[in-house]
Amino acid sequence: MTTESNGSARVGIVVGSRSDIGAAERAMAVLDELEVDSEIRVISAHRAPDLLARFIAGAEARGIRVFIAIAGLAAHLPGVVASQTTRPVIGVPMAGGVSDGLDALLAIVQMPKGVPVATVGVGNGENAALLAAAILAVGDSDLRARLAARRATQAAAIAADPANEGL
Numbered sequence: 001m002t003t004e005s006n007g008s009a010r011v012g013i014v015v016g017s018r019s020d021i022g023a024a025e026r027a028m029a030v031l032d033e034l035e036v037d038s039e040i041r042v043i044s045a046h047r048a049p050d051l052l053a054r055f056i057a058g059a060e061a062r063g064i065r066v067f068i069a070i071a072g073l074a075a076h077l078p079g080v081v082a083s084q085t086t087r088p089v090i091g092v093p094m095a096g097g098v099s100d101g102l103d104a105l106l107a108i109v110q111m112p113k114g115v116p117v118a119t120v121g122v123g124n125g126e127n128a129a130l131l132a133a134a135i136l137a138v139g140d141s142d143l144r145a146r147l148a149a150r151r152a153t154q155a156a157a158i159a160a161d162p163a164n165e166g167l
């Protein structure tokens with residue numbers, strides 16, 4: 001388990017393996033940009049189930065509002081996290097297995113009814129962070145403004161592409 005953290009975390013990011021850490025760091029970088037504190041943990045759901053349960057129980061008490069769970073192969077981690085909390089859980093499937101992550105994508109998106117996991121694209125830690133921020137922004141108008149500003153910057157960069165001159 002690692003305890004990389006950028007402050008008093010509102011988003012708990014957990015990866016199934018050190019090999020997934022890149023996506024977690026990309027998520028944390030976007031959250032940093034939006035001034036949302038997060039923490040990264042490395043806990044495999046089936047190799048260390050007790051540690052995962054401790055992390056989830058403690059995380060809520062420490063103020064974690066949204067979880068991002070990142071895993072490849074038989075990617076049960078997001079579903080297991082969701083089974084132990086009523087906070088929103090966003091799953092990020094990782095490539096590396098069948099058809100560049102199709103196995104993990106299906107494992108995460110095909111949660112049977114009753115316990116949902118919101119799923120983003122394969123390896124897309126950035127979108128997981130943006131979705132986590134959007135969820136938090138429902139009750140945080142300053143964050144809502146930062147998200148809107150980020151979108152405006154993104155749109156301006158596209159408008160400034162030389163291919164779009166005159167539009």
Ligand code: AIR
Nearest residue numbers: 016017019044071072073074075094
């Ligand atoms: N994994 C590890 N424990 C449970 C799962 N789903 C996943 C990791 C990683 C892949 O298996 O999320 O994407 C390979 O992990 P490792 O540790 O075997 O290299």
